[in-house]
Amino acid sequence: MRTMLTIHHLRQSQSERIVWACEELGLDYELKLYDRRPDNRLAPDDYKALHPMGIAPVITDGDLVLGESGAILEYIARVHGADRLVPPVGDADYADHLFWFHFANGTFMTNMMMQLVVMLGQAHGPFVDGFVNDRVAKAWALAERRLDEARYFGGRGLTLADIMMGYPLTTARAMRGTSIEQYPNIRAYLARIGERPAYQRAMAKAEPGFTPKLD
Secondary structure, three states, rough: OEEEEEEEEEEOOHHHHHHHHHHHHHHOOEEEEEEEOOOOOOOOOOHHOOOOOOOEEEEEOEEEEEEEEEHHHHHHHHOOOOOOOEEEEEOOHHHHHHHHHHHHHHHHHHHHHHHHHHHOOOOOHHHHHHHHHHHHHHHHHHHHHHHHHHOOOEEOOOOOHHHHHHHHHHHHHHHHOOOOOOOOOHHHHHHHHHHHHHHHHHHHHHHOOOOOOOO
8 A cells, every 4th residue: 555645844945835736736645844943944853854955845755755846846746646737748838847847946046045145144245246136137037028928837727837936936035025016927927826726725734824925
């Protein structure tokens, strides 16, 4: 008998993506919630012990322990989800889905983290400030343009690319206080995401008491 897929969710972290994906796919799973440490807002020791990287997300599936958002989403979609939420090769949306799926952490989140380091004063100077801020501005502008062209990052319908992009546009942004007033397409997109029953269920389970940052 197959063991239950378990999502180890660190509150207000990238692991919310995994809960959302499982709700969209209609999968059975066990959800274990972990609160951040009050002194430094980092993961508690029992969460860090789950995986050598000591960061979210992490799932367990029988003897398997797997980290990394993209790897987990691909694993769940392929092993448990019959490749749903992934356009097939040859589909008109396939390449766009791939781009935004990898853009989310490969470029968007990476540059946002570099900007955070600059903001905290850990790195500074005209070159650093200009380089990082320019890349972040380009990433936001590209996301806004994409949502003028298509209803979802993944194309005609929601894909794993949207689940990857959801976190930096919502929870990560909430922790930084970033405004999206100047991005009407992103605002409309997040309103659509917020209406999805699977997203509502995921956030209610993963983040009780936390209002998703959809505005």
